[in-house]
Amino acid sequence: RKEVEQDPGPFNVPEGATVAFNCTYSNSASQSFFWYRQDCRKEPKLLMSVYSSGNEDGRFTAQLNRASQYISLLIRDSKLSDSATYLCVVNSLRNYGGSQGNLIFGKGTKLSVKP
């Protein structure tokens, strides 16, 4: 089983649609979770961290289910500018005296928002 798994998509949605991405991770002891966004041929950029209680940032809502080892991202009222690849990311478990260490990336889910 891969450490972080995502549906690669592509998800093709019209402007204004609501779209949800899911992600599963294999190590139950993982502690930190993130969604990054990567535009074509660009670097990943942090979209939001994911907390156990769930968190929202404008049109974006992230949820974490530790029992199922499942992370989700919901995008409401999709914009053309939301078109990108969304990366599910968890921290590694290596402990360098409290360090989060390196990040483990899923392959990403591609979103294309059409007019």
Added chain:
Amino acid sequence: NAGVMQNPRHLVRRRGQEARLRCSPMKGHSHVYWYRQLPEEGLKFMVYLQKENIIDESGMPKERFSAEFPKEGPSILRIQQVVRGDSAAYFCASSPSSRRQETQYFGPGTRLLVL
């Protein structure tokens, strides 16, 4: 505050040559991470460094690859005797500390093409 800087942005090498990739972390950041992204793949961790120390190189190929982060100057990822399979985007990230949930900020990447 300048972001993470990487150079060169594009690098073309012939098989057997050496490639040197440079990364200057954000001001005030002393933790540097290198990741590799093969075409159509997710980012994979290679190495984690602090000033003058390699903390974790578990993701680095055993041969031909080396990394350093000297007291002065940028972090360097060095690939000796490059092969076609080394063609990829190499991203550097930095963070100010090693606390959990600390955001890693990514540079624009170096795209290496081996002919």
